[in-house]
Amino acid sequence: MNAVLPVSVVIPTRNEARNLPGCLRCLSRFAEVVVVDSGSTDETAAIAKHMGARLIPFAWNGRYPKKRNHILINERLAAPWVLFLDADEQIPETFCDELARTLPGSDRAGYWINYTNHFMGRELKHGVPQRKLALIRVGRGLFERIEEDGWSTLDMEIHEHPVLDGPTGEIAARIDHRDFRGLDRFFTRHIDYARWEARRHEVLHNQGLGSAAHLTKRQRFKYANLDRWWYPFFYFAVAYFLKRGLLDGRAGFDYALYKLWYFNAIRGLIDEQRRAPHEG
Template sequence: MSQCTIPDLPVTVAIPVRNDADNLRHCLPRLKRFAEVVVIDSGSSDGTVDIANEHCVRVIQFSWNGRYPKKRNWFLINHSPEQEWVLFLDADEFIDDAFCEALAAELVESDKNAYWLTYDNYFLGRLLRHGVPQRKMALLRVGKALYEKIEEHRWSSLDMEIHEHPIVEGEVGRIDARIEHRDDRGIGHFVSKHRDYAAWEARRYELLRNDPSVWQTMTDRQRFKYRNIGKWWFPILYFLAAYFAKLGFLDRAAGFHHALLKAWYFYIIRLLLAENKKKGQGHKT
């Protein structure tokens, strides 16, 4: 892509990291058009901070105490971005000129306070053109959105908001230009990561059962997931939807394995819920 040395996008890009040197090395050079770039580190030991310093971006250290707030909200609350907008970007998410152009056009006279973004997901080295699309509400107007407040005490090792969704004052839009998501750290990393996600989601489900007000802030897709995530058929439904209804089979082996592992993820959540219920912990927070 062409390199623009004069920032023209009034956006702070915030990149939460922990031992992400290899990805960050490829991520940062693509962000020349953004007015501010901040790396929020959690004590990396692999040279992540050195890479950030080489690109002359701001580095903030975050140490999680196991409770609210986690990394993204902590940044929004304690380190106000310099720009009107903040884009939360993972180190393995890569932006191109097409996305920058779409973003520039959208923000000129925007009346929205947040945007859904869509991602091109790579798995086993292959672009997944089909299956359940990956999307996140990751572009927020500063002062108009925070990730939901969830009181927890080290449900998992996750120090950053993953499935917590932003609570937005005002309208939410969508940017169709896509961001490339390329996590090349192997199946072992994928399984380990989703194991932690599953433990967190199982505990989150128990809280939702005791707090009906939270449902009002969720999207229809989120409500459907949490209402049915403990059902025996939910992992099967996900696989059928991703692999057949969403044409995942056209991505060949990568599409099959991705749909199967995601179904496994939901199955693990169901087993954790059953285990908690058996131990008499189903209603503890």
């Protein structure tokens, strides 16, 4: 019999009734499962309760903290580690086995997690790899604090980066990420992300990139160049050619192309923000 993993899994949700059951069914080995729900109007809350998760309602007032930091600051978690998981992500046994080997005796403040992406019904085996610092030792840090002053409607730390006190490691086993629920939702979600990234870019540049020492080399490169005309095409070339996204067929091409559109939208929003004071 497998021992219980010393990890609290926290799943932020809003109208995730379609994805949540598959996510929850994979979590029997964890110390606890917490669903933090932003006023879902579907069966999300009922599913969470029925499947044994602890349900925490969350209503964001537009100020700090947002959803993930709210949990880290205000909730007593049952385990010394917290894994932030999206409802469209599913954890395989190989991931649990690696946690069981890695976490006992670990001196790390957090771990980077790797993901297997799916798009348009196909697993993307190539392209730019997705990874997040999503496994955090409780009490060793929070997601970066960004004062948004009402310019964002995103109630969860989507692009904010964890700032941890101590070294980090990496879990090699991948989480299965099925992040595709139709192009309409894909574009709507990424328009919101583009608005946020454009504002975040300007805040960082006003403060100076040196003020964000916690950013990785890859993140620092992105924020240094998001406003450059060539950056969307650079990302496409890296994802499609250098990282061999072309081997994923049409799904790989479309995903790289839509990312080109996304980064070009961010650049356009940045330009618009910079023109606005002079046009007023």
